Amino acid sequence: MKNVFVIFGFISSILAVILSITPLYKLALFPVIIAFLCGLGLVFLSRKKQIKTKAIQYIFLLSIIALSFTIYKSIFQKAEVGNTEELEKRDESSEEEAIKELEDIEIDI
Amino acid sequence: MKHLLLFVISLISFFGYSQNNTIAFGEKLVFTASYNMSGLLTDIAEVKMETSKISTSSSTLMRLKCTAATYSNFDSFFKVRDLYESYVSPKSLTPYLYKRDINEGGYYKFMQYKYRRKAKSVESIKKKRRSDGTIWEEKKQISIGSNTKDLVATLYTLRNLDIHKANVGDASSFKVLFDNQESTVVFKYLGKETISTAIGRKECYKIAISLRDSDVLKGNNSNIIWLTADANKVPVFAKFKIPVGNGELKIKSATGLKN
Numbered sequence: 067m068k069n070v071f072v073i074f075g076f077i078s079s080i081l082a083v084i085l086s087i088t089p090l091y092k093l094a095l096f097p098v099i100i101a102f103l104c105g106l107g108l109v110f111l112s113r114k115k116q117i118k119t120k121a122i123q124y125i126f127l128l129s130i131i132a133l134s135f136t137i138y139k140s141i142f143q144k145a146e147v148g149n150t151e152e153l154e155k156r157d158e159s160s161e162e163e164a165i166k167e168l169e170d171i172e173i174d175i
Numbered sequence: 176m177k178h179l180l181l182f183v184i185s186l187i188s189f190f191g192y193s194q195n196n197t198i199a200f201g202e203k204l205v206f207t208a209s210y211n212m213s214g215l216l217t218d219i220a221e222v223k224m225e226t227s228k229i230s231t232s233s234s235t236l237m238r239l240k241c242t243a244a245t246y247s248n249f250d251s252f253f254k255v256r257d258l259y260e261s262y263v264s265p266k267s268l269t270p271y272l273y274k275r276d277i278n279e280g281g282y283y284k285f286m287q288y289k290y291r292r293k294a295k296s297v298e299s300i301k302k303k304r305r306s307d308g309t310i311w312e313e314k315k316q317i318s319i320g321s322n323t324k325d326l327v328a329t330l331y332t333l334r335n336l337d338i339h340k341a342n343v344g345d346a347s348s349f350k351v352l353f354d355n356q357e358s359t360v361v362f363k364y365l366g367k368e369t370i371s372t373a374i375g376r377k378e379c380y381k382i383a384i385s386l387r388d389s390d391v392l393k394g395n396n397s398n399i400i401w402l403t404a405d406a407n408k409v410p411v412f413a414k415f416k417i418p419v420g421n422g423e424l425k426i427k428s429a430t431g432l433k434n
Contacts, residue, residue: 088252089217089248089249089252090212090217090252092212092215092217093212093213093215095215096213143248145207145218145221145246145248146246146247147221147244147245147246147247148244148245148246148247148250148254149250150244150256152256153242153244153256153258156256156258156276157240157242157258160258160260160274160276161229161238161260164229164238164260164262164272164274165229165230165231167272167287167289168229168231168234168236168262168271168272169231169232169233170289171271171272171289171290171291172291172292172293173231173233173234173236173264173271174292174293175234175235175236175264175265175266175267
């Protein structure tokens with residue numbers, strides 16, 4: 067049981083850290099919850115039996131790092147459109163070409 | 176057979192179609208597109224719908240332009256820069272030229288339809304980028320129906336329908352040309368609903384959109400658009416379900432409205 071919590075806890079917390087630094091940072095919440103639950107499970111087991119608590123510390127530390135990144139990005143990261151210069155150029159040239167193309171089309175308004 | 180005929184007649188007659196009294200030159204609608212991942216909505220792109228006046232030597236047309244650009248944090252992940260255009264009659268919204276120039280995560284595609292209304296055909300040009308970076312081109316002549324439109328023109332035509340005359344459950348179908356294929360898009364009126372948007376609390380017409388015989392817009396009443404229940408019929412909110420998940424389109428701003 068202890069090994070299951072340690073393995074799931076580590077996988078979830080590492081996944082949470084990875085997700086938290088990508089644009090899909092909101093998804094990191096799910097592995098953070100799983101890692102916390104695994105960490106709590108290990109705390110519960112460590113009270114019953116005398117087991118090493120090193121793994122618990124690492125799982126909680128990674129989960130807190132992931133959660134901090136997620137909260138920081140949710141609050142401070144503004145949704146802004148990147149460089150659209152190329153799109154604007156395509157837009158302008160497309161309009162110019164369209165006017166030429168339309169001269170060739172029979173328009174019955 | 177009788178039921179089928181009744182159904183076809185009802186489809187044609189439920190929504191009345193009139194001359195354009197909804198869309199003005201210089202209109203600009205800005206939306207935020209969000210993708211729903213396991214219940215968490217993530218803003219991924221900005222979508223703009225703009226209209227402008229285009230003059231040729233013989234006529235004046237309306238340019239309907241739709242652009243989509245991903246937000247900067249997604250650009251390194253999956254960069255999208257799409258441009259959709261339709262050049263339509265400002266009175267009837269009949270399209271004469273359609274262009275689709277998409278660049279999505281390195282995938283490039285260009286489509287152009289030149290409508291030959293009298294011959295009921297379309298001259299289509301398709302361009303795609305090969306893996307080695309070179310572009311291949313395909314030209315085709317496609318026969319279409321007299322009322323067939325492209326995707327952009329159909330979206331604007333929806334706004335020009337007399338929805339106030341429709342009853343809940345009424346439906347209207349349109350022939351749409353997409354990827355050189357003529358498909359039938361069905362709009363079904365689901366009733367009125369008041370929703371909160373970035374441009375205020377609005378009473379809206381709730382309309383379900385579905386594509387007959389296609390998997391692109393899946394599900395029954397799962398793709399819904401909310402149009403303001405006023406003379407402008409501004410699309411303020413949309414929910415859509417596609418084979419890879421579902422998303423939302425929310426209005427950010429609306430300027431240059433006709434009414």
